[in-house]
Amino acid sequence: MTAAVHSGTTAIREEKGSFAFKAFNYLVFVLFALICAYPFYYLIINSISSNDLSAQGDIRWLPEGFHLENYREVFQLPGLGRAALVSLGRTVLGTVATVLASAFLGFMFTQARLWGRAFWYRAVVITMYFNAGLIPVFIIMKTLGLTNNFWVYILPFIVQPFNIILVKTFVESMPESLQEAAEVDGANVFQVFWRIVLPNMTPILATVAIFSAVAQWNSFQDTLLYITDQSLYTLQFLLYMFINQAASLASAAQQAGGNLGSIASAATNQTATSIRMTVSVIVVLPIIFIYPLFQRFFVKGIMLGAVKG
């Protein structure tokens, strides 16, 4: 009987401690999640609120003076529409190119018949572990005529050793009978790839595509290094300039606001703040939208990488 009472009190004590722990644990995670999410929310509400209020920093919790003028006017800023096209173009083209290349190379490197297979595979994979350095690469890009050239966004990005490893591992896990059956039917290796292997690779290719698309969309350094021609600026680069060049931004704002002239009120007049916030939201919105949809592919990607890495 005493034993029962005793165990009863420890159970209660444990429950109490457990409740405190649980509450604390939940609280910490709620706080950290808010710290991660609030900045995005802050950008969004400021881009749709009254511009004079947002310039004073008065928009903190809820949007006030809701309007969407900013999104219309920001595209009248010199270079912004063009930059959006460049960003979109490099993301689509770069992703398609690297997905196809990774699929093809990953498959080819599983084919024992490939001449010098092990050697070439190693030659490709080893490039993950060394880098000649920023400046030698810069000079080579210049030598190749890739500075101020749209293809500098695509070509160096096509062969990604990490993606190739992912695909190769995936193909190796596919049942061999699949390929063998096609070969018996007289298909050559390219037909096997195109008709049999490629359609069965979609899960891994989705992972590769989503990582590539995010990397392309977010890329900033290559514009900084290789591009001086303003018509090839990306959204990321333009945003960076908008943050740092308050003066040029103000004049750009006046230009954009000038289109509306007399009918514009203070609430919709473009300010440095409104332009920065709106461009930021345009830059981040695609990520926010696709991320929850594709989260499982990202997670799968990192896990597959962990197996090999």
Add this chain to the structure above:
Amino acid sequence: MTVTPAVDPVRPEAVQTAKRKLKGAGEPKAKPKSRKSFAMFLSIVPFLILVFLFSYFPLYGWIYSLFDYRPARGLDGSEFVGLQWFELLVSSPTQLKQIGQVMANTLGMSFLGIATSILPLAFAVFLNEIKAKWFKNIVQTLTTLPNFISWVLVYMIAFSLFSTTGLVNTVLIDSGLITIPMKFLDSDQNVWLTMMAWSIWKGLGWGAIMYLAAIAGIDQSLYESAKVDGAGRFKTMWYITVPQLMPTYFVLLLLSIANLLNNGMEQYYVFQNAFNKEYIQVLDLYVYNVGITGNSLSMATAISMLKSIISVILLLTVNWLAKRVRGTALI
């Protein structure tokens, strides 16, 4: 060149195919097969050219470190200066001081990163204690989001929250706590710590994902037997969950040691300004500042060449270490 296919040690079935191929080598079919094998090779040549151009060919660029390279004159017109740039790096006290500060920044921030590398593990272990699945999912989605935005956007967020006219300063002024805005960004105070904080903000949730997946793979019977033995929540966390995650932690730790010198430049470039430059300049950013902004391409090549060589040595050392300790290599 023989047509013998390379044998992949991890694929026993590859050996089988190889043997099959060898058996048929003497038969008349051998010739078309080798032609086919070469045709396959030709189809990957364009990609190999890309790899050569962007990964191997730049190694040739190391030669610029031996010249006084001026882009306008080309390599032929540039003067050969031998090891002048390497000597210059350590010759004058001012230069030595600058390099010393850059190295201190590089290693300081790398070590801060390593010191906080336990956080993702802790994040995963504690999140695992929460049973509500919907809550876990929301936390994971929100905390991994920052990983997928660019450093430019992180800087934009920092700017809108922490600049002199940013949210934090307006709130502090409105509440009467301060009268002059505080300089969070244009300041040489606590630069390493602020950079570390932004790295954590961006990377913590994502870093935890791998550990969470590892936790999901832990044999549940371990927990059950621990419970039978009377282990409470903290004991199971400490004696079962944490030890099971150690191998993953160890691999990541070794990789971060191999990357001691590779902080990357994007984060530091976007946050860089005249005030914090002294403490924010890591090796990668220094190379950029010297080479591109300062236009001393040869000097910058010399520095990045040294960096690349040291990094490869570090990686090989760590890899060797991993082989000794764990029995499996990292790469």
